[in-house]
Amino acid sequence: MKANHTLRIGVLGPHDCSKEERKIGFAVGAELARQGAILLCGGLGGMMEAAAEGAKSERGVTVGILPGETASVANEFIDIALPTGLGAxxxxxxxxxxxxxxxxxxxxxxxxxxxxxxxxxxxxxxLQTWSVVRNGKPDPGIHVARTPEDAVKMALKLATKSADRQ
Amino acid sequence: MKANHTLRIGVLGPHDCSKEERKIGFAVGAELARQGAILLCGGLGGMMEAAAEGAKSERGVTVGILPGETASVANEFIDIALPTGLGAxxxxxxxxxxxxxxxxxxxxxxxxxxxxxxxxxxxxxxLQTWSVVRNGKPDPGIHVARTPEDAVKMALKLATKSADRQ
Amino acid sequence: MKANHTLRIGVLGPHDCSKEERKIGFAVGAELARQGAILLCGGLGGMMEAAAEGAKSERGVTVGILPGETASVANEFIDIALPTGLGAxxxxxxxxxxxxxxxxxxxxxxxxxxxxxxxxxxxxxxLQTWSVVRNGKPDPGIHVARTPEDAVKMALKLATKSADRQ
Amino acid sequence: MKANHTLRIGVLGPHDCSKEERKIGFAVGAELARQGAILLCGGLGGMMEAAAEGAKSERGVTVGILPGETASVANEFIDIALPTGLGAxxxxxxxxxxxxxxxxxxxxxxxxxxxxxxxxxxxxxxLQTWSVVRNGKPDPGIHVARTPEDAVKMALKLATKSADRQ
Known part of the structure; x- marks a missing residue:
């Protein structure tokens, strides 16, 4: 497989999070690395850090897409810190x-x-996140997972389908 | 009041919409113009066009922030068409x-x-739009309005407070 | 002519500039307004302010595309201040x-x-600005003007050709 | 050294280029990789491809910041292809x-x-690129290099100084 065909999976989550929530992020990052995916995240603390730490614990590759203009604010588990200067x-x-x-x-x-x-x-x-509701019904666009492993499995499957369509 | 202190209110809505929905957009645009606000929108068809048409029916000022690279795709009720080239x-x-x-x-x-x-x-x-739900509760960040006039009144009040804080 | 077909001409120049340079900016803005064009600029001080002041002296329309997140920093001659939050x-x-x-x-x-x-x-x-040089020759992409009136005439002619091609 | 402190050096150049020009790009990419820097580029063909090929020939890491919405257009020497959707x-x-x-x-x-x-x-x-001229003088902001090795040496030195200032 060519390197640029490796799946890139984003892990999204808050800057401030509890120990319990960090465990989930770590587990997701670790499982993504075991499955050979590249982890993308916002590059800062909290859930972004937990997921990157998990990925590095399994020798995965981590990319941080930062809001500001300096790379040095990236968490220590980011391999490639990209300070976009784009703000939010x-x-x-x-x-x-x-x-x-x-x-x-x-x-x-x-x-x-x-x-x-x-x-x-x-x-x-x-995974234990927002739902978005239209006409009284939760939108099915958010695929609800129960566990970190479940989430990674679903994401990789959906990503592969999506990449195939390109 | 200095021109650059005129409130800028965005009207957001779909490209494809029914006649009934267009009526709501038109009413919102018209009321915004009566209240002296500048209307911002995505500049294309559907709800964006209906709101701009409403605003122009009351001699308001309309700005279209377009996704593509040409101004000519703006709807005919846009005074200032800005083709940002930024896509989505x-x-x-x-x-x-x-x-x-x-x-x-x-x-x-x-x-x-x-x-x-x-x-x-x-x-x-x-106004008859999405709600976003966290921990089983609709987030109060979306202020729900019942009528176009109600929506404009609420938006202007919130915008004024927000501008004051700057 | 439909409003969204009015030509939009950007005036670019430094935040800090001399009285002499401001006079040039003012003259360009005024002439653009006399010719019915909409003035776009960065919305801040110096040349951006001089050009907007010139345009308003002839009842033109002025738009400021701001780098930051607040409209209140726009100069006082901006009709429509757009705080993009995009930085540079x-x-x-x-x-x-x-x-x-x-x-x-x-x-x-x-x-x-x-x-x-x-x-x-x-x-x-x-107009008295940068030239860009490739293989020892100034690139002809920058059309050099001698006077503010000359610059406006050239810009409107080039803009019309460019708009026709769309 | 922490991973996110590895220097990121961009190689900029045209999509269309001659064999001779590609050799320069390849040499720059290879030298960057030997020096342990991460190569960033636009991810497409021509000079971007030549530089990435050079970097991979020395087992460097390559990142492509793409204009469009699909990663599959990246050249084959890109490790991490980021389709920004931002156009130019x-x-x-x-x-x-x-x-x-x-x-x-x-x-x-x-x-x-x-x-x-x-x-x-x-x-x-x-390196054999544009110069930008103000008031009749080439601007010293572009540091002119003679050879690929020279260019890499200068870039790493300037990058280190710049990173130190943060």
Missing amino acids: IRNAVLVRCCDAVIAIHGGYGTLSEIAFALRLKVPVVG | IRNAVLVRCCDAVIAIHGGYGTLSEIAFALRLKVPVVG | IRNAVLVRCCDAVIAIHGGYGTLSEIAFALRLKVPVVG | IRNAVLVRCCDAVIAIHGGYGTLSEIAFALRLKVPVVG
């Missing part, structure tokens, strides 16, 4: 760069990433 | 440019604008 | 939104706008 | 992500990257 708009660019995304918990930042992924037809897997 | 990411820039936004119906594009507005602390008024 | 990258979006641009003096910011305009095939008129 | 504006984001850039030959696209780098205070090394 980097959220849209981050999801655009992924073959699929996994959203875990999160606030408005994560919600903006989920919504942009839906808009850009980048598959979304949700 | 123009959604994020559009809401960033507003003092408040009113979302009416809409698909994933509108959802991405709502979510970005929440992220950027731009007040959001919703 | 707003330079690229600003020129993308224009049918032609006039660059007057300027530093690296103005150079970045000239270069992006060349890249995006937005016609560029230069 | 990706040029600005690409240089923003680098600690220094090396520009080789090139057209308006490369010029826009050089200019943005100057604007963003990202050090620029030029």
Whole structure:
């Protein structure tokens, strides 16, 4: 497989999170690395750090798409830190760069990433995160997972389908 | 009041919409113009066109933040057509440019604008549109309006508060 | 002529400039307004302010594409202040939104706008500004003007040709 | 050294280039990899491909910041292909992500990257590329190199200084 065909999976989640939530992020990152996917995230702390730490624990590759202008704010588990200078708009660019995304918990930042992924037809897997409701019904665009392993499995499957369509 | 202190209110909604939905957009645009606000929108058809048509019916000023590279695709009620070349990411820039936004119906594009507005602390008024749910509860960030007049009143009030804080 | 077919001409120039340089910016803005064009600029001080002041002295319409997140920093001659939140990258979006641009003096910011305009095939008129040299020859993409009136005449002619091609 | 402190050096150059020009790009990429830097580029053909091929010949890491929405157009020497969906504006984001850039030959696209780098205070090394002239004098912001090895040496030195200042 050519390197540029390796799946890129985004892990989305909040800057502030509990120990329990970090464990989920770590497990998702570790499983992504075991499956050979590249991890993309926002590059900062909290869930982004937990997922990157998980990925590095399994020798995965991690990319941080940062909002600001300096790479030095990236968490220590990021291999390739990209300071885009785009501010919050980097959220849209981050999801655009992924073959699929996994959203875990999160606030408005994560919600903006989920919504942009839906808009850009980048598959979304949700783990204890937002749901979005239209006409009284939860939108099926967010694929709900139960466990980190489940989330990774779903994301890789959806990403492969999506990549095939290109 | 200095010209650059005129409130800029975004009207967000789908490209494809029914006659009934267009009536709502027209009424919102017209009321915004009567209240002296500048209307911002995505500049294309459907709800964006209906709102701009409403605003022009009351001699308002309309700005279209377009995704592509040509101004000529703007609807005919746009005074100032800005072809950003940003693709879908123009959604994020559009809401960033507003003092408040009113979302009416809409698909994933509108959802991405709502979510970005929440992220950027731009007040959001919703009229028969998405709700976003966290931990089983609808998030109060989307202020639900019942009528076009109601929506405009709420948006102007929230925008004024928001502008005062700057 | 439909409103959205009014030509949009960008005036590019430095934040810091001398009285003499401001006079040139004012004259360009005033002439653009007399010719019925919409003035776009970066919305801040110096040359951007001088050009907007000139345009308003002839009742023109002025748009400021701002780098930051607040409209209140716009100069007082801006009708429509758009705080894009894009930082320096707003330079690229600003020129993308224009049918032609006039660059007057300027530093690296103005150079970045000239270069992006060349890249995006937005016609560029230069007035005492940068030249860009390849293989020892000044690139003909920057159309050199001698006077403000000359610059406006050239920009409108080039913009009309460019708009016709769309 | 922490992974996210590895220097990221951009190689900028045209899509279309001669065999002779490709050799220069290959040599620059190879030398960057030998020196342990991460190579960033636009991810497409021509000079971007030559530089990435050079980097991979020395087992370097290569990142392609793509303009479009699909990763599959990346050249085969790109490890991490990031389809930003930003169109030509990706040029600005690409240089923003680098600690220094090396520009080789090139057209308006490369010029826009050089200019943005100057604007963003990202050090620029030029190898047979554009010069930019103000008041009749070539601007010293573009550090002129004679050979690929020279260019890499200068870029790494400037990047280190620049990173130290952060």
